[in-house]
Amino acid sequence: MFNLIYNEMLKMIRKKRFWTVLLILVVLIPIFTYGQYRNAETAIKQIGTSDWRAVLQQQIIDSQNRLTSSRIPEEWKQFTKVNIQLQQYYLDHNINPQEPGAPTFTREFVEQAVSLFLPLLVVILSADLVSSEQSSGTIKLLLTRPVPRWKILSSKYISLLFSISLMLLMTAILSYLISGVIFGYKGWTLPVLTGFSQEGEQLITNNIHMIPQWKFVLMQYGLAWFSCIVVGTLSFMVSVLVRNTASSMGVMLAAIIAGTLLTQLAPTWPQLKYVAFLHLDLTNFLSGEPTMIEGITLLFSLGVLATWSIVALIISFVTFERRDVLG
Template identity: 30%
Template sequence: MHNMINLIRNENMKIAHSISTWIMVGIVALMIVAVGLISRFAGAEAPKSDWKTDIITENESIKKNIEDAEISENSKANLTKELQTNEYHLEHNIEPIQGKSLWGFVEGIARGMIGLISLFAIIMAGGIVANEFSGGTIKLLLIRPSKRWKILLSKYIAVIGYTILMLLVLLVVSSIVGGILFGFKGAGIPFIANSNGKITEINMIAHIVQIYGLQCISLVMMVTLAFMISTVFRNSAMAIGIGVFLLTIGTTITMLLLKYNWSKYILFANVDLNQYIDGEPLVKGMTMTFSITLLIVYFVIFNVISYIGFTKRDIVA
């Protein structure tokens, strides 16, 4: 165990001493500040309105859409769910999350910038193993008494640790910037969750953590994929390129294949578990249990291939 801790510490030191690590952290922080300033000051100031009046007007529009004979059953169900949530806000005098508010900004940043974190994590995962080969330092690493699988695991843990650090930066900086720009008023307002018609009040921090957790599933899978490619092919450019390519168009390709029932087995059809909470599954018949099971299978396969590629091949030669 002590040996493993030292290996992880060594990998973390490599990451911490890399200037690219802090450039990525700085980019994330600057992007949050820039988005906050644009949201707060760009454009004309919208006239203040009563949120209750806005919801009543919105409900009237929703009711008309529900009565539309051409609307699908799924759309009608989603509209009915939205109507129930709005009526709960009115009945219990709970103001919904506004875009120009602390939690509205934090939630928007979480949904909008996880993709940037994914990009940086792929870059880190794609190079952490391959760069050891290109730089020739892999021989120095393997002369240690540590087993190969421990060296590989320490690198993977370090990448995941770096990813968690970036997420913490995203959460902390967006909370501070959101509070400064939009004020901390209303920080104690709960989030209204509607699950199949059952409405519950959730602590807003717990809601934000849930958003991060669900969004991170896609992030971890992409990091693991890039780590596998880096380990097997020993080429950081290939690992990063394939990872970024799949991150960019993976979902689009999946959408084009949705007409085939087998598309539900594609990785990108399952990484977004929000589809079971906020909407409907991409492919009829998919369930959260199915997606979680499939993601576990992909996760195991990626790591087994990484293990075989790193431990069974002649690395030193």
């Protein structure tokens, strides 16, 4: 099994898929860093002060003004009301939720990237893991060896898990190193609030507690890792079912983007809570970001994602075992 996994990792490196993902991170993270820097500068110019309390207060006022518009859907009004309560809580307890620094950028980057950007990178790594070998015919060479099919497929899946884990590690390292050039490298011990929960339009603060930012970042990347593993598992299944690489990647890209759009276009549809791609932003449960769909908790989201992953793995192995690959 070790030799099979080693062989699969070599294939991934030689096909330059992993290096492509790293190149995307190296190019885009500086752009995101500069964008956040410019956004902060613009906010300071508009408000006329660099005091974070004044900036946060202005954000609350802007949100309250948006609530007066009759064109905003009711579910968006509920979302905004809870967000105002969250911002007011930070203000009342004199805690800057966006303290400048590379650790803060690393934290905010994974919050924004976990629902779309990171899943797209995972698709690049996993979409053609099996389909490319089926279309090129190289899978026949593997199956001529005296190795059970389940071991061959397991080695591919394990190598995918290693690749996703390494990708997330590099994301954290590059985010910290690159953003620190502008924001500085301090801030790991800054206090961060977590433990928020939501009931309708009410923000529940009974379980809120304060932890250092380094611990919060570790928790975030742990949840982001789980989300990426689920996306990789689903993409792995599609790669087994579809023989063409382009079709495999197209199906996954469409599914991820459709999940994001459905959250915006139909947040009141209760059946959406069972769609896997609506639960990828697990880090929101740590930061207290309100959810658009009622009745969703961290345990519920983890359960939905785990169920989809288990079903996807079963389909993958059953299909691969029964398929006439040599024909």
